Amino acid sequence: MQNTKTILVLASQFKGVPLIEEFHKLGCRVLLLCAEKTRCEAWPTHAITEQFYMPKLNVFPDILHAVSHLARSYNIDRIIGVDDFDVEVAARLREHLRTPGMGDTTARYFRDKLAMRVLASDEGLAVPDFVHLLNDDKVNHYLSTVPGPWVLKPRSEAGAVGIKKIHTAQDLWRYSEELGDKRSYYLLERFLPGEVFHVDSIVFEGKVVFARASRYRVPPFSVWNEGGVFSTLSLPETDPLAQEMIEFNARLVHSMHLARGITHTEFIRADIDGKLYFLEMAARVGGAHLDLHVEACSGINLWREWAHLELAYLLGERYQCPEPRHDHSALLICLAREEHPDLSGFDAPEVVWRMKRAFHAGLVLNSQDPARIDELERVYRKRLQTEFLKA
Ligand SMILES: Nc1ncnc2c1ncn2[C@@H]1O[C@H](COP(=O)(O)OP(=O)(O)O)[C@@H](O)[C@H]1O
Numbered sequence: 001m002q003n004t005k006t007i008l009v010l011a012s013q014f015k016g017v018p019l020i021e022e023f024h025k026l027g028c029r030v031l032l033l034c035a036e037k038t039r040c041e042a043w044p045t046h047a048i049t050e051q052f053y054m055p056k057l058n059v060f061p062d063i064l065h066a067v068s069h070l071a072r073s074y075n076i077d078r079i080i081g082v083d084d085f086d087v088e089v090a091a092r093l094r095e096h097l098r099t100p101g102m103g104d105t106t107a108r109y110f111r112d113k114l115a116m117r118v119l120a121s122d123e124g125l126a127v128p129d130f131v132h133l134l135n136d137d138k139v140n141h142y143l144s145t146v147p148g149p150w151v152l153k154p155r156s157e158a159g160a161v162g163i164k165k166i167h168t169a170q171d172l173w174r175y176s177e178e179l180g181d182k183r184s185y186y187l188l189e190r191f192l193p194g195e196v197f198h199v200d201s202i203v204f205e206g207k208v209v210f211a212r213a214s215r216y217r218v219p220p221f222s223v224w225n226e227g228g229v230f231s232t233l234s235l236p237e238t239d240p241l242a243q244e245m246i247e248f249n250a251r252l253v254h255s256m257h258l259a260r261g262i263t264h265t266e267f268i269r270a271d272i273d274g275k276l277y278f279l280e281m282a283a284r285v286g287g288a289h290l291d292l293h294v295e296a297c298s299g300i301n302l303w304r305e306w307a308h309l310e311l312a313y314l315l316g317e318r319y320q321c322p323e324p325r326h327d328h329s330a331l332l333i334c335l336a337r338e339e340h341p342d343l344s345g346f347d348a349p350e351v352v353w354r355m356k357r358a359f360h361a362g363l364v365l366n367s368q369d370p371a372r373i374d375e376l377e378r379v380y381r382k383r384l385q386t387e388f389l390k391a
């Protein structure tokens with residue numbers, strides 16, 4: 001085919017299959033550079049021109065050299081990183097190869113929780129009070145003026161990795177001591193009890209062209225630390241809180257200068273004042289199968305739309321987001337005691353997906369009735385807890 005576009009997909013995790021398939025369907029050539037550990041995964045080989053493996057994708061300069069070598073024989077038009085770390089690596093590769101797309105400076109806002117907080121608060125957007133764990137005087141001033149408890153967070157991790165709740169200044173300094181030279185990679189932030197929400201959106205030419213808000217049933221921090229079922233429910237689009245969050249998300253997209261792509265943004269509604277605070281924003285499809293949840297309520301597959309909008313940009317065309325459905329959905333996932341839990345007993349007609357992964361149990365529910373989703377999610381969450389959850 002003439003003028004075939006070549007897309008390089010970076011995947012340090014097994015993710016992004018629909019993106020690869022869609023690029024292929026659209027007539028693109030797909031090169032997949034993935035982590036060695038994903039070798040046995042079900043990559044869609046029919047849609048991949050060449051597949052390469054590296055032990056790790058975030059080792060420099062190895063990755064720059066590997067991709068530069070690849071670029072001797074392929075004219076790479078676009079580089080897409082599917083996982084959190086890949087977003088950063090893709091940006092560095094674009095800078096090195098001078099491939100268009102998000103560069104280092106913009107990517108930094110999405111990968112560095114300190115950078116995104118500074119930017120958001122400079123723009124007048126609400127963030128929990130925070131301080132960089134850098135200057136002793138500033139940290140001491142923060143500890144004496146901002147009420148605890150606080151959370152100590154690594155600037156660039158995901159999945160609540162390394163996040164610690166801190167109750168006293170003494171504890172903070174003890175942890176800080178343990179961190180040694182690593183402390184400058186951390187920030188301290190006020191712990192705001194409240195409900196946690198997410199907005200998943202599609203951006204083209206700096207505008208949010210699709211967004212849907214959802215509420216985690218239990219804050220992810222509690223699920224990762226105390227165990228339990230991870231669960232989220234779409235919010236009705238008429239819900240004023242959903243609308244406020246979608247507006248907040250649009251302002252963040254603007255502030256962070258995201259030109260195009262997919263976003264996953266998280267907010268807390270603090271119990272103390274009922275206000276929404278910005279938690280974090282990623283320039284990629286949300287993890288933990290949130291793509292299936294978004295698709296169940298809206299009919300929009302974020303991975304496939306990502307391929308469409310990137311190609312539209314490459315061809316100088318307008319990207320047209322399909323008309324979303326206005327349904328409701330929930331996603332439930334937990335670690336299972338058994339290797340292959342039998343989910344056939346979750347047989348309500350609203351169940352549209354059952355997870356097939358060893359030692360995991362998961363479901364996606366869809367209905368036109370939000371009350372039905374709310375009710376079924378409660379019943380199924382209890383059942384997952386008692387019948388399958390790993391203690
Ligand atoms: N300031 C905070 N107050 C209360 N809970 C928080 C705060 N920051 C994070 N959390 C909890 O920790 C979880 C993970 O934090 P987040 O900043 O989203 O990092 P990650 O990249 O690990 O998801 C959140 O979903 C929330 O439950």
Ligand SMILES: [Mg+2]
Pocket residue numbers: 159160220266280
């Ligand atoms: Mg998060």
